[in-house]
Amino acid sequence: xxxxxxxxxxxxxxxxxxxxLLNRMVGAKVSIVTHKVxxxxxxxxxxxxxxxxxxxxxxxxxxxxxxxxxxxxxxxxAWGGAADxxxxxxxxxxxxxxxxxxxxxxxxxxxxxxxxxxxxxxxxIDRVQSEVLLGLTKDLNERYDFSETFMIxxxxxxxxxxxxxxxxxxxxxGPWLYPEDQxxxxxMRMIAAEMTREKLTLRLHQELPYQLTVETEHWEERKDGSAxxxxxxxxxxxxxxxxxxxxxxETIKAVSQAARAELEDFLDRKVHLFLQVKVRPNWLEEAERxxxxxxxxxxxx
Ligand SMILES: Nc1nc2c(ncn2[C@@H]2O[C@H](COP(=O)(O)OP(=O)(O)OP(=O)(O)O)[C@@H](O)[C@H]2O)c(=O)[nH]1
Numbered sequence: 001x002x003x004x005x006x007x008x009x010x011x012x013x014x015x016x017x018x019x020x021l022l023n024r025m026v027g028a029k030v031s032i033v034t035h036k037v038x039x040x041x042x043x044x045x046x047x048x049x050x051x052x053x054x055x056x057x058x059x060x061x062x063x064x065x066x067x068x069x070x071x072x073x074x075x076x077x078a079w080g081g082a083a084d085x086x087x088x089x090x091x092x093x094x095x096x097x098x099x100x101x102x103x104x105x106x107x108x109x110x111x112x113x114x115x116x117x118x119x120x121x122x123x124x125i126d127r128v129q130s131e132v133l134l135g136l137t138k139d140l141n142e143r144y145d146f147s148e149t150f151m152i153x154x155x156x157x158x159x160x161x162x163x164x165x166x167x168x169x170x171x172x173x174g175p176w177l178y179p180e181d182q183x184x185x186x187x188m189r190m191i192a193a194e195m196t197r198e199k200l201t202l203r204l205h206q207e208l209p210y211q212l213t214v215e216t217e218h219w220e221e222r223k224d225g226s227a228x229x230x231x232x233x234x235x236x237x238x239x240x241x242x243x244x245x246x247x248x249x250e251t252i253k254a255v256s257q258a259a260r261a262e263l264e265d266f267l268d269r270k271v272h273l274f275l276q277v278k279v280r281p282n283w284l285e286e287a288e289r290x291x292x293x294x295x296x297x298x299x300x301x
Contacts, residue, residue: 001052002052002173003052003053003054003173003174003175003176004052004053004054004168004169004171004172004173004174005053005054005055005056005171005172005174005175005176005177006055006056006085006086006087006171006172006174007056007057007058007085007086007087008055008056008057008058008085008086008087008088008089008167008171009057009058009085009087009088009089010022010057010058010089010091011088011089011090011091011105012090012091012092012093012105012123013092013093013096013099013101013102013105015093016091016092016093016123017091017093017123017124017154017155018091020154020155021091021121021123021152021154021160022046022057023046024154024157024160025046025048025055025057025160025163025164026046026047026048026057047177048164050164050165050167050168051165051168053167053168053169053171054171054176054177055164055167055168055171056177058085085116086116086117086170086171086172087116087117087118087119087167087170087171088109088112088116088117088118088119089118089119089120089121089163089167090105090106090109090118090119090120090121090146091121091122091123091154092120092121092122092123092136092140093122093123093124094122094123094124094125094127094128094132094133094136094151095124095127095128095132097132097136097139098136098139098140098143106140106143106144109144110144117147117148117170118144118146118147119146119147119148119149119150119163119166119167120137120140120141120144120146120148120149120150121149121150121151121152121159121163122136122137122140122149122150122151122152123152123153123154124153124154124155125151125152125153125158125159126153126155126156126158133151137149137151147170148166150162150163150166188219189216189219190216191266192216192219192229192231192259192263193214193215193216193231194214195259195262195263195266196214196231196233196255196256196259196273196275197212197213197214198259199254199255199258199259199262200212200214200233200244200255202258203251203254203255203258204243204244204251212233212234212235212236212240212244213233213234214231214232214233214234215231215232215234216229216230216231217230217231217232218230224270225269225270226269226270226271226272227263227267227269227270227271227272228271228272228274229263229271229272229273229274230274230276231273231274231275231276232275232276232277232278233252233275233276233277233278234278234279234280235277235278235279235280236279236280236281237279237281238279240279241277241278241279244277245277252275252277255275256273256275259273259275260272260273
């Protein structure tokens, strides 16, 4: 049997549908989808098996114009992920077409495209008429010579199998990177932290977009089959702590319940989730935090 294995980077503007596509291809909720933009802060990978190929997905943060230092790290991470990948898939939203952001990514592709397979996936085709789609396909292929174009709806699953099959056959021959039986629990701690962060983001809306981070500190498998998970929510200021806790602890309680329910669903067993809120000032500026969030692709990690 000839096995294949390699890395696939999904790139695109924030909200393009990268997480949704990743979840579909991997078949489990490994990367968190919310309606807010720029939610994918960490490098979260999922692994999909397709025939004899093992596809390791790198879900990059949104590529957007850097503003703060963290944003620059995110952009570097996004391109770093693409530059390390065997195959890159650029996702473009069908109804938005060639935006300024897409233009910038197309320019960036010129630098990393050398000797790499780059596919175009026009996503959200459920939102446009076919004439629009054909026009967009033509325009994009005139600007960049894509190896292949796919028209997909990540949300509805249209075209996703074809894309996954194509990716599988494009990967280099070689041994699998992860033992098949380990795939499911690859980044469990990270997934769990992302679930809590998603619930916080949904609950707090505009109040605290970036200034918090969640880490899973402890994970204990109990004899009765349940899991005890301890997480810390780090905020930047004392004032933020109060917001996360809410009046009489209502916010944190609701977040904890929602996250626990999702974790139980995902793990298919009982979960005891303990959340703590701690202040860690200036974490945005701490370089080592970047690496914990998986943002330093280039440093051999
Ligand atoms: N109509 C439609 N909506 C979609 C489709 N795919 C994704 N979406 C929606 O688009 C929004 C963004 O999807 P995400 O998967 O979070 O996008 P992302 O590219 O990972 O976003 P960032 O994490 O910000 O980089 C969500 O509300 C999805 O439900 C699709 O095929 N059709």
